[in-house]
Amino acid sequence: MFKHPAHAQQESKLEQTQALLDFALAEICSGVEMVHAAKMTNNKTLSAGFIRHAFDEYKHAQVFNQISKAIAKRESLLGLSRYLSLNAYDKRYVDRSAFLFEKMSLGQFSIFVHISERYAANHFSRVIEKANILNKEETIKLNSILVDENRHIAFSYASSKKFKMTNPIKYFLFSIVEKINLLKRNINDKSSFVYNFITKILLSLSLFSFRIIAKLIDKTFLKNNNNRFTLSSAISRSSEMF
Amino acid sequence: MGYVIGVSAYFHESSVSLFRDGDLISFVREEYFSRIKGDNKFPRIALKYLLEHYNLSPKLIDCVAFYEKPLLGFLNIALHAVKHLPASRKLIFNNILKIRNSGLFFISDLQKYLPVSRSKIIFCPHHLSHVLSTFPFFENNTPHIAVVIDGVGDLSCTSTFDVRGDEIALLGSTTFPQSLGLMYSAVTDYLGFNINDGEYKVMALAAYGKGQLNDGFFEVVNSKNEDINISSFDFYKSLTRSYGEKFIEVFGSPYNKLEEFPEIGDSEFRRGVEIAFSAQKFLENKIGAIFDKLYAETRQRNFSLSGGVALNSKLVMELSQKDYVDNLLVPPNPGDSGASIGAGAFGAIKMGFKIKHSKTPYLGPTPIQKKQKDIKLEFLTMIAEGDKSYFKVAELVNNGEIVALVNDKIEVGPRALGHRSLVCDPRNENSIKKLSQKVKRRENFRPLAPSCLTDQLDEWFRVPKNIRRTLYWMGCLVRPTEKCMSVIPAVCHVDGTARVQIVDQSGDAFYKILGQFLMLTGIPILVNTSFNCAGDPIVLDEQDAILSVLRMEINYLMIENILYEVKK
Numbered sequence: 119m120f121k122h123p124a125h126a127q128q129e130s131k132l133e134q135t136q137a138l139l140d141f142a143l144a145e146i147c148s149g150v151e152m153v154h155a156a157k158m159t160n161n162k163t164l165s166a167g168f169i170r171h172a173f174d175e176y177k178h179a180q181v182f183n184q185i186s187k188a189i190a191k192r193e194s195l196l197g198l199s200r201y202l203s204l205n206a207y208d209k210r211y212v213d214r215s216a217f218l219f220e221k222m223s224l225g226q227f228s229i230f231v232h233i234s235e236r237y238a239a240n241h242f243s244r245v246i247e248k249a250n251i252l253n254k255e256e257t258i259k260l261n262s263i264l265v266d267e268n269r270h271i272a273f274s275y276a277s278s279k280k281f282k283m284t285n286p287i288k289y290f291l292f293s294i295v296e297k298i299n300l301l302k303r304n305i306n307d308k309s310s311f312v313y314n315f316i317t318k319i320l321l322s323l324s325l326f327s328f329r330i331i332a333k334l335i336d337k338t339f340l341k342n343n344n345n346r347f348t349l350s351s352a353i354s355r356s357s358e359m360f
Numbered sequence: 361m362g363y364v365i366g367v368s369a370y371f372h373e374s375s376v377s378l379f380r381d382g383d384l385i386s387f388v389r390e391e392y393f394s395r396i397k398g399d400n401k402f403p404r405i406a407l408k409y410l411l412e413h414y415n416l417s418p419k420l421i422d423c424v425a426f427y428e429k430p431l432l433g434f435l436n437i438a439l440h441a442v443k444h445l446p447a448s449r450k451l452i453f454n455n456i457l458k459i460r461n462s463g464l465f466f467i468s469d470l471q472k473y474l475p476v477s478r479s480k481i482i483f484c485p486h487h488l489s490h491v492l493s494t495f496p497f498f499e500n501n502t503p504h505i506a507v508v509i510d511g512v513g514d515l516s517c518t519s520t521f522d523v524r525g526d527e528i529a530l531l532g533s534t535t536f537p538q539s540l541g542l543m544y545s546a547v548t549d550y551l552g553f554n555i556n557d558g559e560y561k562v563m564a565l566a567a568y569g570k571g572q573l574n575d576g577f578f579e580v581v582n583s584k585n586e587d588i589n590i591s592s593f594d595f596y597k598s599l600t601r602s603y604g605e606k607f608i609e610v611f612g613s614p615y616n617k618l619e620e621f622p623e624i625g626d627s628e629f630r631r632g633v634e635i636a637f638s639a640q641k642f643l644e645n646k647i648g649a650i651f652d653k654l655y656a657e658t659r660q661r662n663f664s665l666s667g668g669v670a671l672n673s674k675l676v677m678e679l680s681q682k683d684y685v686d687n688l689l690v691p692p693n694p695g696d697s698g699a700s701i702g703a704g705a706f707g708a709i710k711m712g713f714k715i716k717h718s719k720t721p722y723l724g725p726t727p728i729q730k731k732q733k734d735i736k737l738e739f740l741t742m743i744a745e746g747d748k749s750y751f752k753v754a755e756l757v758n759n760g761e762i763v764a765l766v767n768d769k770i771e772v773g774p775r776a777l778g779h780r781s782l783v784c785d786p787r788n789e790n791s792i793k794k795l796s797q798k799v800k801r802r803e804n805f806r807p808l809a810p811s812c813l814t815d816q817l818d819e820w821f822r823v824p825k826n827i828r829r830t831l832y833w834m835g836c837l838v839r840p841t842e843k844c845m846s847v848i849p850a851v852c853h854v855d856g857t858a859r860v861q862i863v864d865q866s867g868d869a870f871y872k873i874l875g876q877f878l879m880l881t882g883i884p885i886l887v888n889t890s891f892n893c894a895g896d897p898i899v900l901d902e903q904d905a906i907l908s909v910l911r912m913e914i915n916y917l918m919i920e921n922i923l924y925e926v927k928k
């Protein structure tokens with residue numbers, strides 16, 4: 119898991135379960151990043167390794183998903199968000215503009231994976247410790263994910279260490295940059311909440327003027343636009359966005 | 361020169377299409393590459409693929425056409441939402457917060473990845489994109505009536521056009537929020553499925569219904585003067601719910617989205633299927649009436665149907681049974697993701713090209729990408745190649761195995777047609793059950809589709825002539841013959857229908873495998889379902905294929921005509 123869910127202080131059963139569901143989505147996204155790395159690297163062994171890593175991530179996603187669904191049923195929880203990989207963009211587990219391997223060198227990528235996996239594993243083990251919604255079987259299943267994650271940490275450490283031997287200064291700089299990025303992402307999550315909140319207040323204030331504008335548009339613009347048209351009239355207006 | 365690119369983005373699965381001198385030569389969905397199902401962002405990776413694969417520079421491109429008028433669409437939805445304030449405030453907030461991922465930014469998004477001048481960027485009205493998306497798939501330039509029905513385009517929800525070659529004229533349209541597509545999506549939402557994805561589950565459920573709730577449903581949904589009674593719906597004002605309070609009053613509490621749909625036999629299953637049945641019936645009646653009226657007014661017997669609603673293969677079957685319909689064509693990707701084809705055709709016509717017809721539905725990338733490392737032997741052991749491999753697949757399937765096929769160009773539409781398919785023996789109930797429930801994790805109320813050699817078709821399925829072409833891409837349900845029902849009942853749905861694909865491209869691996877299976881068993885049919893893990897897009901290349909066979913625990917995989925066994 120490269121990018122971890124933002125829920126740090128889960129309290130209610132719903133929040134705890136939502137955190138598990140978010141972990142599922144984060145795992146899928148790491149799987150997606152790994153598949154991408156497997157397709158882009160020019161090293162055959164690494165490519166196969168990335169596919170195996172992706173396999174683990176997708177398997178974890180399924181475990182998280184099943185467990186959160188089982189809890190939701192058991193505890194009659196309502197209001198969990200839907201589990202769709204498309205939500206990954208909005209939750210910013212995946213970047214719309216580039217996959218990690220598109221914007222990072224192999225060395226940077228392994229440092230990134232190492233730092234993120236280590237952070238995520240810590241975060242995740244705290245979630246399991248604090249959770250009071252899991253039954254015994256579920257706790258065992260989740261702990262087995264931690265075993266896999268520790269293996270990933272060891273692998274990515276080994277590969278980033280190779281990079282460290284050849285480029286110690288770059289390694290040091292990348293590590294610092296990635297740690298700052300990790301911190302920034304957490305701050306971003308909080309600041310985007312504030313941003314959304316302020317936007318909502320501003321929007322509420324301007325809703326009245328929206329109504330007036332809407333009436334104008336309705337009368338003048340849309341009604342004219344629904345005139346009968348032909349392919350050739352559409353071609354002659356093809357450069358217009360309306 | 362002569363290259364035109366069509367783009368569909370920001371709403372359903374994004375895609376790009378490429379025309380060369382009026383010939384559709386490629387179609388690529390963003391989700392093939394991004395591996396995020398339903399990916400609706402600007403299709404930057406798909407576009408990059410086209411530019412690299414066809415060696416295209418901005419200079420070589422005549423124009424790039426977007427599949428809707430983005431400003432019109434934005435204003436249209438915003439206008440209706442504003443009218444319903446304050447109930448619609450969340451919907452408005454959401455649209456504004458997400459405005460960066462919308463068609464309003466198409467020009468700047470495009471120019472970031474393909475620096476063409478503004479004069480080369482054009483916009484095709486959305487429903488016209490749908491109409492034109494059928495053009496490459498007609499066998500010739502048949503004059504016809506084009507019917508477009510979707511959730512909502514830039515302005516309209518239902519439109520009809522008179523089409524005579526490149527002369528296309530709008531006959532009539534219904535504007536938002538009078539949307540039959542969104543009516544069906546609201547029922548999808550009520551039944552606990554995801555909108556834009558679960559509609560085909562509603563269609564499958566409807567087959568179990570008897571019509572017990574028809575009167576109540578029609579009373580809630582029908583409107584005397586318009587398509588739907590809009591007061592029963594919330595899709596035009598709510599972010600979280602598509603159906604209105606009236607649905608809950610009349611039909612009881614909605615289905616829990618996080619739980620599996622109830623098992624067959626459960627009373628909640630019965631309630632759900634009756635609602636699905638009525639929604640399906642309502643849709644068929646309304647669209648049937650549109651067709652009747654069109655025929656009465658124009659006497660035209662040839663039709664095309666596109667827009668997302670045309671993915672409803674039961675509806676297509678009902679329409680094809682109208683005695684005045686001589687020809688009904690539904691393109692392989694009638695929904696929004698396929699509308700990039702229509703946008704591309706629009707651009708090509710604008711540049712003076714004639715659209716070439718009779719295209720096959722295989723227009724995407726092949727499974728072996730030059731840049732990728734070959735890791736097959738890390739995970740797979742080769743068993744057979746060439747002709748032997750086709751026989752071996754038939755033999756494995758006959759022995760109850762499920763085989764994954766990844767050959768040649770990927771399909772245009774949402775249905776796998778043998779190039780990215782999982783196949784098994786249609787007689788073997790255990791294999792089918794394993795494929796459906798364990799491997800694909802599908803709901804047990806959904807049937808699997810059969811693929812059949814065309815020259816054997818009549819023995820197994822009753823196929824009206826007017827819909828035959830659409831069966832190359834599983835666009836319509838048909839009735840199985842008695843022989844079919846008794847020998848391979850598992851491919852027939854509970855209402856006595858089957859969504860058959862016909863196969864007759866002699867050079868194709870899938871055709872050869874079907875031929876070998878016929879020789880071995882006397883059956884020209886295989887069960888065929890898309891090769892993807894639940895929640896994933898269909899596999900594109902060998903790396904996706906390898907990861908997917910590992911995840912799905914499938915033992916055999918054919919990649920580009922070579923058969924492999926998966927290493928344990």
Ligand SMILES: [Fe+2]
Nearest residue numbers: 510513667696
């Ligand atoms: Fe559409």
